[in-house]
Amino acid sequence: MPHGALWAVRGRHLRILRHFRGLAAKTYAAFLIAAAVPVTAAGLIGIYYSLDALKQETLRHLDHEVTSRATGIARLLDQVTREIIYLASSPLLHDLANNLAGGGGVAPAARQRLERDYATFARSYHHAYQVRVLDESGMEVVRVDRRDDRIYVVPEHELQNKAGRYYFNEGFSHEPGQVYVSRLDLNIEHGKVEIPERPVIRFATPIADRKGHKRGLLVINVHAEVILEQIQEMAGVRGGIAYLFDHSGFYLSRGAREAGSGTLTMESAEALVPLLSRPLLARILQGTHGAEVIGDWIVAFAPIVVGTTLSERTDSAMDWAVASTYPRARLFEAVFNLYLLYGVLGLCLTATALGGYALSRHLLRPLTLLKNETEEIARGNFSNRVEIRGGDEITELGARFNSMAAQLERFYQGLADQKERLEAEVGARTAALERERRNLAMVIESTADGILALGPDGAIELANSAAERLLGGGAALVGRRFSEFWEAWGAFAAGAGARLRGAQPLEFVHAGHTLSASVAAVAPRGSPEGFIVVVRDVSEERRLQEHRRELDRHMFQMEKMTTMGELAMGLAHEIGNPLAGMKAVVQMLLEQDTLPADQRSALERIHGEVNRLAEFLRTFHGFAAPQEMHPVACRLESALEDVLLWTRKEATSRGVVIRYAPCGERVPALWADPGQLKQVLLNLVINAVQAMPEGGRIEIGMCAGIGHSEDLEGELPRMRVCVRDTGPGIEPEVLPRIFEPFFTTRRLGSGLGLAVVKKIAVMHGADIYVKSKPGKGTTFELVWPIAPLDARELRQLREAAGTTRLAEAAHG
Known part of the structure; x- marks a missing residue:
């Protein structure tokens, strides 16, 4: 390549690399790499949903298949129901029932015909394990068994009595025409479980004679293996286990390995909890259907829906279900x-x-460095600086960050200097407040009154020593509620909003002490945020006040007794002399021999009444001076005979009925002065009569001793005499004063009747109790000493007390 062309290519490469410099280019590269992630995620999601769809389709297929099998089992049970109804309608069976009704037993010819019929039936229907007829005593009359796939007619000497088996009693309780279905159970022969074990289901229907009376029971035993075979094939092909659940919570199962071996497993459904969850078992037994994946197993289940014939013929519970479990790995092997x-x-x-x-x-490493240094600055370390090499935007950001850190360091130093000055000033003011707090605490602690600070809910937040001494007996009070010491605190605090001005006084009793308290609400914002309570013990003050009132009452009572003594002196003089003259005249008349018997009886009563009035004057005088009494053994009937005579006229005129329950001879006599006992009873009866101007009822008698056996204990044994009326009763505020002399609520009353009663009772060592409710009447109970008894009689009387014998003796 020419040298110029080489430099041209190198220049183009440099221009391309210049475009990929900086953070933006690096971000583009990262996004390019991350673009594969959504594609991968979409592929994974597609695969997951494909797997899920295949699994759901498999579960739906299993659900449909087990439901179909359950329907087949229901048809089989319905078929057995029709078969037993058909057999029960046989004329031979009806003849057998009539023979049993007549006591003639079973004829051999009839037994043989039934055995042939049932043997033919068992050959035709392989699910029939046993066909039996039982009489009403539970004894088998006819029985045909299936043993090793052969029909066996059980001879008469091998027949058994099944009266003790539950299915006989439950089946015989049905009406003819109804079909009883037992729970899943092991077959028992001669009192022992049959070996090998044979789980069976029994169908039974009563047989009746011509009059409709039940004379026996027709029973067909269905081997549970026949039912389990309906789903065993489905489970065995996939290496699973088939289950049959009955309504009593037991199940029968057989796995693929046991198929054809005759081995069955029967246990309680609780044994399946480690394999199947408890909620899943509950759904199976409750009659739902479906298919679920539980760990390494797939479970398909469905209820056995009872057919039309069985549902119309039985009232037995048929909450049965079937289920199959399959190894998940084998079922989903292809998936x-x-x-x-x-x-x-x-x-x-x-x-x-x-x-x-x-x-x-x-x-992101440069950004991580910036984050770490930012955290250092947040902790207050402003001396650190970040060092980032390079020529991109992050390098420029690091330089600006270092400049910001330097400015913050200078600003923070100024704040630290100002903080030191403020801390010194706050320390001085805190020390002054602490001195004031200690002084206030010393004042509160040294005061003799208890001081409490309560929260808005009544919880004690502060208490001095005096408050702990008064309320807690020296124990700590903080944290407890004031309502523990004053029960009405809740109602008081609820209405505290209307009593915010000033302290509210209150008084309550705690631990036997009367406490006076002053409560002030703390309400800086208009509603109570707490309370200040000052407590003081005023028990001694109240005791002195009560003692003063008691002295005043005694002084008043003494003045009344003095006045009554003077009045008694006058009455004894003014009434005693005429009574003495009347007594002399009556005695003179009684000395005449020619006096008629009725007149003599009347004069004797007058003589006794004059003596009683004389005794009454002496009793009346006894409020001022002691009087003599002569106690003897008195029968209650004797004392009441005169009292009822004296009060009969007034009671009749007012429409008052007096009822007296005579005492039995076993009830001991009372130890009393006869005249004074009559006076007590007369005053109580007259008071009761006068309390019922519109009429009513008075009941007099010995109180039953069942509830008061303690009266017979001690050195002075006593019995109770009750006087009850149906009058208006006594007001509660009047009741404490009824025995005071001259106290009366009647316009013409003297106020002496009950005072005399109380006086005589005290002289005899007796007690008197009053029970009364306004509108419910009044009851006076006299706890009166009984006449002396020897040790044996007293022991017998005490033993009888507390039992119904004493109550019966008290009423004769």
């Missing part, structure tokens, strides 16, 4: 060959990615 191409394309893509990565690392 998996495409993975070779998939691997080659993957290698190409990997090589392209690695080449692109290496090229990008080389092209």
Whole structure:
């Protein structure tokens, strides 16, 4: 080549290389390399979708095939149903049922005809493993078996009683014409599982006599292998395993290796969890169909949809299903060959990615240097500089970056100097605030009152020692809620928005102490953001106030008792003398021998009433001075006899019915002064009558001792006497004062009746309790000492307490 031409070519090359200088040319080259990536990705996606389409088509084919097999099994079950219905309608079977109904047993000729018919049936239908007739006691009457593909008529001495087998009881519970289908089960002969194991499904229908009464059961055993063969062929060709699931959760399976060997596996469906997931098993047992890939296996499954005849003739659960599993590698063997191409394309893509990565690392190295130095500047190291060689745009960018770093270094130094000055000023002000805080904390800690700072939710954020002593017993309070000490805090805090002005006083009881608190809301923005609570123990103040009120009440009571004593003196003088005269006259009349019996009885009652009034005057006087009593053994009936006589007229006039439950002889007598016991009962009955001007009912009697057996314990055994009325009841605020002398709610009442009752009860060592609800009536319970008993009688009485015997004795 001439020398001039050579220089011309070299010049053209230099001009071409000049176009590829700089970052833009390098970027174009990188994009050119990366152009192969989309093409590769498109190819891989195409291959993937092709594989997926082939797999989906295979799964649809398997789903359709297993569904068809399940339909065939359903037709087989429907055929067995028609066959057993046909056999059950046989005249010979009806004659057999009538003979069983008459107690005549089975004639040998009839047995032989049925055995011939069932043997012919078993030869015609190879799925019939056993055909049997059982009487209503469960004993086999006729039985034909299939043994080693031969028909065997079981002789009479080999027949068995199946009354204890579940399928007999469940099948016999159906009506004639209905068909019972058992769960998948192993055949049992003479109480043992038949060897080799034979999983069977039993079809049964009751047989009836001419009156429609069930006299036996016709049973056909279908060998499960016959059903499993419907799908075994499909699974065996592909090296898979066939499964048959029944409604009780058991399955029967046979693999391709066991085909034709008679070997079957029957287990619970839980045993398949390692192979099939639990959700997939649930879908199979719930009656869905489909085909799925589970790990290295493909599973196709479908429910056995019951045919028309079986669905109309049975109420047994028939949630059965079939499934087949196939090795994924064998089924997709031809498809998996495409993975070779998939691997080659993957290698190409990997090589392209690695080449692109290496090229990008080389092209972007200057930018990486700039990034690293930028991070150093971000950490505050402004002395570093970047060094980039070359003549492209990135080199110029590095120079400008170094200039920026120098300016930032000067600016940062100025900020550091100003920061030192500000830190010194902040330190001085912080020290002053800390001194103020310590002084405030010392004041709060040394105050005698408890001081708490609460958050908006009532949580304690700050508490001094006094607050911990008052509320926590010395324990820490921070973190706890104020509602633990005052339950009404939630309602108070909820309405705090309307009480933002000033402190709100409140008082509550905690740990036996009365605490007074002042609560102020912290609301700088108009809504509560917290609360300041000051707590003070006012228990001693309240105790002194209560003691002062108690002293005032005692002084008032003493004044009333003095007045009542003076009144008693006057009454004893004004009423006692006329009573003494009346008593003398009655005694004089009683001394006459010619006095009629009815008049003598009336005078004796008057005499007793005069004595009672005299005793009442002494009791009335007893509020001011002690009085004597003479307790004896008293029967409650004796005391109530006079009381009911005295109150009968007034009760009748007011429409009040008095009911008395007589005491039994086993209930002990009360230990009381007879006159004073009558006075107590009379006052309680009169109060009850006067409380019911519109009429009502009074019930008197011994309270049943079941719930109060503790009354008989201790040195002074006691029993309970109840006086109940259906009056308006007593208001809760009045109830505590009803035993006070001169306290009454009636316009004409004296206020002494219940005071006398309380006085007499206390003198006898008795207690009196009142239960009353407005509108529900009132009950007075007298817990009264019983008459002395010897040790044996007292022990028997205590043993009877707490049992129904004492309650029965109390009411006779």
